Amino acid sequence: MPDLLHGGLHHTFPDANLVVFADSLFTGAAEYVRGTAVHELAHVIDYFNPFEGGIYIHQVVPTGTHISDYAVQNNLHLEYWAEATAIWVYGERYTQHIRGGNANALTTNQSNWIERVLTGWGW
């Protein structure tokens, strides 16, 4: 599996309609498994629900706050949305127990924005 994942862990492959979870995921704590699953499914929501005009959720999610190191690094501009969604679902269980405390809660504005998107008001 490592060759397929380029030495990484878990990935969403939009062209293949596929989410892959490496075995290593299931050696982690239940919190990590849940949080990673939500993170990857947030990528799925992003890939398959563009706004009109081909604008993707990850391009317009309100950033600016340090919700996690991984979010701020924002590889390919995709990760802030996925991290924000996982924090929206799990709150401190994600920021403290999965991201090791180097993370922060969403602001109310961010939380409200994500809620609008996930409930279909945003597109």
Place this chain on the structure above:
Amino acid sequence: MGVVSMRHLRHSSLMLLVAMLLTSCVPLSTPPQTVLPVATQPQWDCPEVIDARLATFPFGGIGDAVTTWIQDQYGVTVTEIKGGLSANGTGYYQYWWVGQQRYDVTWRIDAKESAVVRVRWESHAPTLADTLRCLGDPPLYRSHYALNPEAIWTYLDLWYPERGIMVTAFVTHKTSGMTTDQVVAYVSYVRPGQPEDLIPRFFLGVVPGEDRYVEILQGLKPWPGDITKITIDERG
């Protein structure tokens, strides 16, 4: 949409997956291969690396007291200080910029614990060598791998409890060691104290006695005197 655990893939399914990946897939979510850039500029002046003003930050204050202090010390207007209440109602968050330095303050709304101020650099940042030169050897350090969804990162925290300072650097892949030319990700400032007291200050929401607290405490080690001699824990 398939959700697949490799643990449960049969051989035929695995071959199908391989074929799909080789023929049609360009993963948008490829693992980060980047390493934070190594600084090439001359060494930094210490006042630019460690912000002495933050030694007087009102770590126990909330609201207007903090905003006023920020305005007085940094010459920013109240409209330049962004942030607000966290969505879960447990904390408050403010940030502002001074040049290319960004300051983030987070504190618990109940003010039971010290606020934490994190300073990061937008374009180029000092290196671990700069911080070691300016602060000296840290009494303690903590280094570990972090399981991010698509990649394993490597962290190094330098702890200066008597100053309430923690210097954090990370590389965005799994590595067997760190070097002093690694760029600093951010410097955290809290009210000084004993290491066990600083854990819930540096990591707001981590409660003494909980597994996460014990994990961090057990990960703290005396500085070996040489960055090449650090030990990286499998789990942080």
